[in-house]
Amino acid sequence: MSTTETLAAPPQAPAAPARPSYARAFWGLMLRDARLLRRDLFSFVVRTIMNPLFFVFIFTDIMPKIGQNFSGVGAANFATILVPGLVAIAILFQGIMAVAMPLSIELSGTHEIEDRLMAPLPIAWTAFEKIFFSVFQSILAALVVFPMVYFIPATPVHVQVASWWLLAVVIVLSSFTAGALGLTIGTLVKPQQIGMIFAVVVTPIIFLGCVYYPWALLRRVKWLQIATLANPLVYVSEGLRAALTPAVPHMPAWAFLAALVLSAAGFSWWGIAGFRRRVIN
Amino acid sequence: MPQAAIEVENLVKRYAGPGGGVLAVDGVNLRVAQGELFGLLGPNGAGKSTTIGVCTTRVRPTSGRIRVGGVDVAAEPPRARAGMGVVTQFRALDRGATAWENLYFHCRYFGWPAAASRRRADELLAQFQLADRRDATPEAFSGGMAQRLQIARAVAHRPRVLFLDEPTAGLDPQSRMAVWDLVRGLRAEGMTVLLTTHYIEEAERLCDQVAIVDHGKILVCDTPARLKQSTGAGAVARVSVEQASAELEARLRALPGVTEVEPTAEGYRLLAHAREGLAPAVAAAAQGFGLRDFSVHEPSLETIFIHLTGRELRE
Incomplete structure (x- = not known):
């Protein structure tokens, strides 16, 4: 027990503290986040399912019933195209909801993060913990959304997982990208600017994220097809499309995998640098 | 010389900014011995x-060795953080977590195992009289309670050095006393404490050593008792008059035992060798000059x- 360890040395002979275990401190931060997420699970689920729930309900259940069907692409109907797209949004959104928004508030207003900043591990690890924990949240979000987009549509959904490995790698890389993007936004944006971020960043990311259409079809609007390559959500959607609905046209695996690795690494670097700048003067 | 708990040598900190930035700390040297407050x-x-x-x-730091x-x-x-506890000015408790969890997870950050962390959290809640608030989140806490929890959390991992930045700012007098008692208790257990304050009384009554700081420099550093003796004055008088005049100033200066007379916003401040006889002498000298009040x-x-800077501390 630690009492004996820490009180053994008399105050006259102070020993410099031993090098702390970064891994244990990191684990402590994870445990704290897990406890708070568990307490907040209901609101987590609600905020995660509302958008995809209404989307699939209106576009793939109600619209076909009232005769406003969207034609699909080749053999695939609109419901099938939406499956990877809506899961992609759920994953990417966690980065904004679970990392960017709380971090922005903690850094600028409540300073709640102070105690974690004093934990005995490098600041970069504390920042990385934010990304790492959000990976689990994104995966959880994907698992919550998938059954909804699979079971609700009135039209049949064609999901076919050719490679579970590819699916797992895409989900993990996408979740990292989401968390890292969240960290970057959270360290750059003041709480009062969050609303504007939704308008000018989140909205275009979603609508130009190949959520509602496959990237390949944008070839008819060439400039847009090229412009969307700057949007990380495109690679999440296309990666999931390749993994879940391979019958729908999608990017080659090397392309979305390379882009996801680059975005995850790039935003991690940017986000961690931003975090350091915010918490150390 | 035994190793000090805190050693600051030639600390300079310049914040970047327009016009060369702001020089916040300008060559500070500090040595805080083990167990000192x-x-x-x-x-x-x-x-x-x-x-x-x-x-x-x-x-x-811009330069210096700490x-x-x-x-x-x-x-x-x-590694430095592993040995210190810190209470910032922000009252920055984890609001999504209960009082108990604030303490428990703090121990986990410092590598403590689960069982030891649980015991420590229970023990601290009892010691800091927060046991009945165990499962409440700090949003509902009064300033005094929040500050007690902050201090409990800062010492949870049994650091040797505790930093308290303005620990009683904004607290009511009763909570301030409670914080003082806690800090004294920690010192009695052998904790080294470095605190900042702009309350004279806090520095005088609580601290073993006081460094007076202004414009990024330490002006003097000694025990409160020796600092008070250092002006050579045994008494201070504040004189408030309708209107200041050179004649009154000269009269006050001429009073026996008076070593210094400084003009203030209300009148004058006198330093004298002793209290004895000062009051009647001042009253007599100010006769006819519209004496309002004096102490x-x-x-x-x-x-x-004031002696060192020419300004009052409470501004």
Whole structure:
């Protein structure tokens, strides 16, 4: 027990503290986040399912019933195209909801993060913990959304997982990208600017994220097809499309995998640098 | 010389900004011995918080060498943090977590196992009289309770050095006393404490050593008792008059035992050798000059501050 360890040395002979275990401190931060997420699970689920729930309900259940069907692409109907797209949004959104928004508030207003900043591990690890924990949240979000987009549509959904490995790698890389993007936004944006971020960043990311259409079809609007390559959500959607609905046209695996690795690494670097700048003067 | 708990040598901190930035700390030297309760006293903006920020690894020094618990804070921030507890000015408790969880997870961050962390959290809640608030979140806490929990959390991992940045700012007098008692208790257990304050009384009554800080420099550093003696004055008188005049100033200066007369906003401040006879002498001297009010008291740290800077601390 630690009492004996820490009180053994008399105050006259102070020993410099031993090098702390970064891994244990990191684990402590994870445990704290897990406890708070568990307490907040209901609101987590609600905020995660509302958008995809209404989307699939209106576009793939109600619209076909009232005769406003969207034609699909080749053999695939609109419901099938939406499956990877809506899961992609759920994953990417966690980065904004679970990392960017709380971090922005903690850094600028409540300073709640102070105690974690004093934990005995490098600041970069504390920042990385934010990304790492959000990976689990994104995966959880994907698992919550998938059954909804699979079971609700009135039209049949064609999901076919050719490679579970590819699916797992895409989900993990996408979740990292989401968390890292969240960290970057959270360290750059003041709480009062969050609303504007939704308008000018989140909205275009979603609508130009190949959520509602496959990237390949944008070839008819060439400039847009090229412009969307700057949007990380495109690679999440296309990666999931390749993994879940391979019958729908999608990017080659090397392309979305390379882009996801680059975005995850790039935003991690940017986000961690931003975090350091915010918490150390 | 035994190793000090906190050693600050030639600390300079310049914040980047237009026009060469702001020089917040301008060559501070500090040595806080093991088990000492050390206070940095000074007005807002004097550089106290920046000094604590550097010691606690949150502000990077422009130059200087800082060791806390024998660890160079700039070279090994995580290891330095392992040996210190910190209470910032922000009242920054984890609001989504209960009081107990604030303590429990803090221990986990410092590598404590689950069972030991649980015991420590229980023990601290009892010790800091927060046991009945165990499962409440700090949003509902009064300022005094929140501050007790912050201090409990800061010492949860049994650090050897505790930093308190303005620990009683904004607290009611009763909560302030409670915090003082807690800090005294920690010192009695052998904790080294460095605190900042702009309350004269806090520095005088709580601290073993006080450094008076202004404009990023330490002006003097000694025990409160010796600092008070350092002006050579045994008494201070404040004189408030309708209108200041050179004649009155000369009269006051000529009073027996008076060593110094400084003009103030209301009138004059006198330093004298002794209290004895000062009051009637001042009253007689001010006769006919519209004397409004006057008081005679013992010199305090504020006397020293005014003496050194020409300004009052409470501004």
